[in-house]
Amino acid sequence: MQMTMKSWLSKSAVTLALCASTFGSAFAQTVYNIPSLSDFSGPFASIMPAFSEGRQSVLNWWNAEVGAKLGVKLELKPYDTRYDTAQTASLWPAVLATKPLIGFMLGGPDTAALQQRLPGDKVPMILGSAANGFGWRPNQWVFSMRPTFIHEIGGFLEWFQKNKLTENRPLKFAVFTTEASPTYADIGKGLVAYAKARPEKMQLIEVVYAELQPADLTLQLRRVLNAGAELIVMPSSLQQAVAVKRAMQALGKNVPIVYNMHNAPSTVQRMVGGMDAMNGDYEAHAAVIAGSDDSEAKRFYDMLATKYGMKQPWNSFTAIGIGQAMVLVRAVEAAARKYGGDKLTGELMYKTLVDVTYPANQFNGYSGGEIDFSVEAPFPTKDPRVNIGFVQNGKLTTIAPAVPAPKLEKW
Amino acid sequence: MDPSGIFFTNYASDRSLIRSRPQGLVLIVFLACLVTLPWWGGDRLISIGYAMFITCIAVVGLQICTGYAGQINLGQSAFMGVGAYGTVLMLHHFHCDAILAMVVGGISAAIFGVMFGITAARIKGFYLALTTIAAQAIFHFLILNLPGAWLGGAGGVHVESAQVLGIALDQDRTIYWLSLVVLTVMVTGAFGLVRSRHGRAFEAVRDDDVAAGMMGIPVVATKARAFLVSSFYAGVAGGLWAIALRHVSVEQFTLFNAIWMIAMLIVGGLGSIVGALVGTVLIQFAREGVTTLGPHLIEWLPGVGQDFLFASMNVLLGALIVFFLLFEPKGIMYRVEITKRAYRLWPFPY
Numbered sequence: 054m055q056m057t058m059k060s061w062l063s064k065s066a067v068t069l070a071l072c073a074s075t076f077g078s079a080f081a082q083t084v085y086n087i088p089s090l091s092d093f094s095g096p097f098a099s100i101m102p103a104f105s106e107g108r109q110s111v112l113n114w115w116n117a118e119v120g121a122k123l124g125v126k127l128e129l130k131p132y133d134t135r136y137d138t139a140q141t142a143s144l145w146p147a148v149l150a151t152k153p154l155i156g157f158m159l160g161g162p163d164t165a166a167l168q169q170r171l172p173g174d175k176v177p178m179i180l181g182s183a184a185n186g187f188g189w190r191p192n193q194w195v196f197s198m199r200p201t202f203i204h205e206i207g208g209f210l211e212w213f214q215k216n217k218l219t220e221n222r223p224l225k226f227a228v229f230t231t232e233a234s235p236t237y238a239d240i241g242k243g244l245v246a247y248a249k250a251r252p253e254k255m256q257l258i259e260v261v262y263a264e265l266q267p268a269d270l271t272l273q274l275r276r277v278l279n280a281g282a283e284l285i286v287m288p289s290s291l292q293q294a295v296a297v298k299r300a301m302q303a304l305g306k307n308v309p310i311v312y313n314m315h316n317a318p319s320t321v322q323r324m325v326g327g328m329d330a331m332n333g334d335y336e337a338h339a340a341v342i343a344g345s346d347d348s349e350a351k352r353f354y355d356m357l358a359t360k361y362g363m364k365q366p367w368n369s370f371t372a373i374g375i376g377q378a379m380v381l382v383r384a385v386e387a388a389a390r391k392y393g394g395d396k397l398t399g400e401l402m403y404k405t406l407v408d409v410t411y412p413a414n415q416f417n418g419y420s421g422g423e424i425d426f427s428v429e430a431p432f433p434t435k436d437p438r439v440n441i442g443f444v445q446n447g448k449l450t451t452i453a454p455a456v457p458a459p460k461l462e463k464w
Numbered sequence: 465m466d467p468s469g470i471f472f473t474n475y476a477s478d479r480s481l482i483r484s485r486p487q488g489l490v491l492i493v494f495l496a497c498l499v500t501l502p503w504w505g506g507d508r509l510i511s512i513g514y515a516m517f518i519t520c521i522a523v524v525g526l527q528i529c530t531g532y533a534g535q536i537n538l539g540q541s542a543f544m545g546v547g548a549y550g551t552v553l554m555l556h557h558f559h560c561d562a563i564l565a566m567v568v569g570g571i572s573a574a575i576f577g578v579m580f581g582i583t584a585a586r587i588k589g590f591y592l593a594l595t596t597i598a599a600q601a602i603f604h605f606l607i608l609n610l611p612g613a614w615l616g617g618a619g620g621v622h623v624e625s626a627q628v629l630g631i632a633l634d635q636d637r638t639i640y641w642l643s644l645v646v647l648t649v650m651v652t653g654a655f656g657l658v659r660s661r662h663g664r665a666f667e668a669v670r671d672d673d674v675a676a677g678m679m680g681i682p683v684v685a686t687k688a689r690a691f692l693v694s695s696f697y698a699g700v701a702g703g704l705w706a707i708a709l710r711h712v713s714v715e716q717f718t719l720f721n722a723i724w725m726i727a728m729l730i731v732g733g734l735g736s737i738v739g740a741l742v743g744t745v746l747i748q749f750a751r752e753g754v755t756t757l758g759p760h761l762i763e764w765l766p767g768v769g770q771d772f773l774f775a776s777m778n779v780l781l782g783a784l785i786v787f788f789l790l791f792e793p794k795g796i797m798y799r800v801e802i803t804k805r806a807y808r809l810w811p812f813p814y
Contacts, residue, residue, distance in 0.1 A: 093774030102771040133758050133774040138716040143515040146507035169710035187619020235618035235715055238608050
């Protein structure tokens with residue numbers, strides 16, 4: 054009985070010690086607010102849940118497995134800015150009142166509303182999409198994990214010209230984009246400058262500026278195909294991507310189309326008759342190809358789905374949210390290791406973002422390569438890489454990982 | 465209708481905007497509250513405040529064109545954009561005082577707007593609405609296609625903090641006060657304008673432009689003038705907006721914004737300056753309210769998805785506007801006027 058009592062006492066002491074250490078570490082965790090600017094009621098409302106869950110599940114994972122050891126907890130605070138500059142501008146002071154450490158941004162309107170005031174407010178923000186030409190300026194506090202769309206498309210075009218043409222000659226390609234959005238208009242201009250600088254490799258047939266949500270693009274596609282286009286570059290809206298694919302089907306042609314992450318073949322296929330209809334097309338960008346591969350990124354997604362509340366399906370939108378969040382948590386991690394988990398500020402986060410080069414293996418396959426930000430450019434410039442996916446037999450698989458993106462001049 | 469016992473013995477008093485001492489007192493208290501808000505209100509309220517003041521200026525301008533002169537105008541957002549670019553270019557290239565830059569912004573918007581006023585001489589109603597949509601398309605096209613060195617192209621134009629009389633506009637508070645002063649001046653101007661012979665000409669053209677012409681009112685000039693004034697207001701609002709954000713780009717001025725302004729006008733009541741202000745305040749508060757409520761609801765109801773909650777908030781906003789239009793299609797000022805008259809006549813029916 055005495056022994057039993059002794060053992061009971063010792064067990065209790067161990068339990069108490071464990072509880073104390075657990076609670077101790079929990080209480081020692083410094084909580085930081087992470088604003089998550091979202092669009093649940095604007096043009097991206099349909100894909101926002103995927104983005105949002107990507108962000109949240111990564112934070113759940115990081116808090117439990119990394120943050121707990123560093124004494125840091127990141128708490129996501131979602132805000133609906135409706136993809137509207139005015140809404141973001143008027144909402145921001147409320148966000149600032151929560152003393153955010155670093156945050157998530159969605160796109161152009163958020164950037165337009167805040168980019169001039171963020172250096173004063175000392176809050177760096179992470180963007181999920183690729184960067185653009187007009188954001189390529191020094192002293193930016195809005196960082197993009199991917200290089201510009203032109204870096205991404207350029208990387209693919211050079212790979213295609215080298216590997217898919219039977220002879221060494223310029224690749225004839227056409228681009229479909231729109232002037233309705235500054236980002237997409239900038240892509241058109243950037244690709245003109247890109248092709249002009251490489252006449253020995255690239256021949257740009259035409260940049261077709263169409264509506265953002267076109268009913269039909271058959272005439273325009275026929276025109277560029279008759280002019281000899283061997284590849285169609287499709288960096289614009291999902292609706293345009295669908296219209297170009299439908300036009301290709303209507304014309305009975307099979308010229309390859311290269312899509313980006315936001316209009317990936319896995320999304321377009323739903324509107325054009327299934328994944329088999331996408332055979333022969335490509336997806337290229339500096340992030341993970343959310344395809345059928347058993348990749349490191351997919352396994353990470355599966356882990357998030359099993360343990361950390363991820364319910365959205367595996368697709369490019371979920372991958373954007375996860376990738377964006379991976380950059381954010383790795384930056385916080387680096388800052389916490391350097392300055393201490395309880396001493397983090399927005400300014401230290403900015404310093405960490407521009408000072409540290411993040412190796413590709415930190416991102417579980419969600420980045421094109423290593424990520425380095427600098428004061429001169431708020432996106433990776435040292436050695437940006439592009440992943441290329443290809444649709445064959447109704448399946449999207451990565452056929453060329455980490456293809457180097459070209460060195461570009463500002464356009 | 466004035467309250468019982470209030471009468472005037474000279475023309476100047478009879479034309480006064482403030483009809484009684486209590487009215488004046490209420491106005492002073494109200495203005496004092498607005499002026500002191502940055503001291504007792506939070507940062508969020510300050511930012512909502514200046515966004516609201518800026519929108520009010522544009523909507524008051526729209527009221528003059530649409531509510532008083534009867535000219536449908538869906539280009540107000542584009543006119544704001546022209547004013548914003550005009551202001552920013554002045555600040556960027558000449559580093560001038562913000563007031564001067566805003567005036568130049570307003571004038572540039574007025575010049576752009578008057579072109580659509582001239583088209584209103586030949587077309588009206590839905591056709592005019594379509595023409596003013598063209599302002600939106602032209603604005604967008606010009607900004608994106610003119611050389612980037614002129615207007616910044618797709619990336620827009622950045623500008624450092626502007627100054628007014630040597631005071632830096634680098635704080636939300638200073639922007640708030642500047643917006644309040646500009647709004648006060650513009651609203652006072654609007655009251656003066658609509659009670660002048662130009663205002664009477666606007667109303668005559670709105671009610672029957674053929675009859676107005678026969679009465680000797682220059683219909684074409686009056687319509688053009690309505691657009692001129694309206695787009696000047698929009699331009700000044702755009703200039704303030706650019707000063708507040710320190711950045712201007714084409715995507716800040718969309719057709720969707722113009723439609724929201726029309727909604728504010730309808731909710732407040734057509735043909736009333738106060739209606740334009742009330743409509744803007746109501747809609748802006750409703751929008752800000754649902755945006756603020758969303759994150760709190762997510763904390764209180766963690767089981768419900770963010771997408772569902774935020775979407776519900778916007779359904780609620782839409783439902784409120786529809787409900788309002790169903791039960792008070794003439795705008796809130798119409799109901800206010802009826803209530804005020806009934807109160808003043810009580811216990812007599814008329």
